[in-house]
Amino acid sequence: MKPECMIIRMGELTLKGRNRKRFERSxxxxxxxxxxxxxxxxxIPEYGRVYVELEGAPYEDTLKDLKxxxxxxxxxxxxxxxxxxxxIQETALSMxxxxxxxxxxxxxxxxxxxKSFPYDSQEMNRLVGGxxxxxxxxxxxxxxxxxIELRLELRExxxxxxxxxxxxxxxxxxxxxxxxxxxxxxxxxxxxxxWLAMRKGVELExxxxxxxxxxxxxxxxxxxxxxxxxxxxTDSIKLHLVPFTDVQTAIHGVYKDNLLxxxxxxxxxxxxxxxxxxxxxxxxxxGESLGQVASQTLPSMNAIGRVVSLPILQPLIMxxxxxxxxxAETIGTFAISILPYEDCCTLFLPPSPSTNPNLRMxxxxxxxxxxxxxxxxxxxxxxxxxxxxxxxxxxxAEQHLF
Numbered sequence: 001m002k003p004e005c006m007i008i009r010m011g012e013l014t015l016k017g018r019n020r021k022r023f024e025r026s027x028x029x030x031x032x033x034x035x036x037x038x039x040x041x042x043x044i045p046e047y048g049r050v051y052v053e054l055e056g057a058p059y060e061d062t063l064k065d066l067k068x069x070x071x072x073x074x075x076x077x078x079x080x081x082x083x084x085x086x087x088i089q090e091t092a093l094s095m096x097x098x099x100x101x102x103x104x105x106x107x108x109x110x111x112x113x114x115k116s117f118p119y120d121s122q123e124m125n126r127l128v129g130g131x132x133x134x135x136x137x138x139x140x141x142x143x144x145x146x147x148i149e150l151r152l153e154l155r156e157x158x159x160x161x162x163x164x165x166x167x168x169x170x171x172x173x174x175x176x177x178x179x180x181x182x183x184x185x186x187x188x189x190x191x192x193x194x195w196l197a198m199r200k201g202v203e204l205e206x207x208x209x210x211x212x213x214x215x216x217x218x219x220x221x222x223x224x225x226x227x228x229x230x231x232x233x234t235d236s237i238k239l240h241l242v243p244f245t246d247v248q249t250a251i252h253g254v255y256k257d258n259l260l261x262x263x264x265x266x267x268x269x270x271x272x273x274x275x276x277x278x279x280x281x282x283x284x285x286x287g288e289s290l291g292q293v294a295s296q297t298l299p300s301m302n303a304i305g306r307v308v309s310l311p312i313l314q315p316l317i318m319x320x321x322x323x324x325x326x327x328a329e330t331i332g333t334f335a336i337s338i339l340p341y342e343d344c345c346t347l348f349l350p351p352s353p354s355t356n357p358n359l360r361m362x363x364x365x366x367x368x369x370x371x372x373x374x375x376x377x378x379x380x381x382x383x384x385x386x387x388x389x390x391x392x393x394x395x396x397a398e399q400h401l402f
């Protein structure tokens with residue numbers, strides 16, 4: 001017995017204030033993309049939810065895609081029955097018998113939208129529950145903490161039955177909270193930071209710094225794979241690939257002491273801000289977690305962040321490493337991130353990077369690097385931009401823009 005309908009619930013946050021209709025429209029666009037190959041699908045929107053009558057569309061495949069849509073709080077596979085007592089009872093029994101794990105206890109909850117239906121909610125609780133009990137020996141009723149709650153909605157045209165409530169991605173709908181630029185390395189943290197930003201409704205582009213030949217072409221491909229995995233939540237992501245070799249080697253050529261990481265990170269931020277400005281992004285997103293490495297202490301983040309005027313969003317700032325890994329595993333980036341291809345952040349590390357850099361000293365060293373502004377501008381001009389598309393074959397998944 002396959003589900004004939006899906007009940008798709010929108011998150012509570014999308015229902016508040018003047019933005020509700022805009023949020024709902026955004027979510028509906030994403031839902032209809034999932035079902036674009038099935039033109040006979042019927043959508044019945046109501047306050048805070050959408051009923052999708054599948055009309056033969058594959059439930060398993062569409063559920064997988066729906067779970068990636070930000071702004072959806074939960075999804076329930078549902079079954080339809082005519083507004084006849086016997087049909088409703090038989091559908092309820094078949095549905096309970098078809099559950100993946102047979103329950104030991106259950107209860108029936110009835111919502112009687114159609115007030116002309118001859119039985120009220122309490123009568124239907126008894127009539128449907130009794131029929132299921134007769135058909136499933138060993139099953140008992142528990143109205144307080146049942147293994148399964150069998151829910152029945154008596155609607156205008158037919159009855160709708162469901163028992164499962166599958167968690168959605170939550171958050172805000174795609175692109176409803178502005179646009180930002182993610183500093184995407186090949187590590188575990190930055191893809192998770194990007195996903196959390198997208199979950200908050202941020203439209204995301206990404207920038208990656210590579211230092212060929214010190215870093216391999218495979219390291220760049222690894223980042224493209226990470227961007228492709230993030231794109232599974234948004235269809236596609238624009239990725240800016242910055243040639244950072246000249247900037248990094250020039251800085252290292254004149255300074256090799258404990259402020260080197262701070263200087264290189266500030267150069268990255270300068271370049272990222274210029275790319276963000278060119279592309280209409282209103283913030284930078286980074287993967288810092290407080291205290292994790294030398295550049296992620298409060299003094300270091302202050303000295304690095306002061307170099308730009310854009311807001312810096314740091315979704316992981318108070319998370320432990322295991323929390324970050326857990327999210328990375330859930331969203332499918334962890335297995336890619338741990339591949340052994342180093343990025344430019346691991347190059348030229350001093351033996352003892354400063355955890356408490358003096359901002360005035362950092363700025364004084366930069367002032368002595370007269371070559372830096374020109375090299376930064378050159379890196380921006382030589383940046384390669386591609387659009388990474390989810391779901392396309394690998395050779396077609398990267399559209400070179402400029």
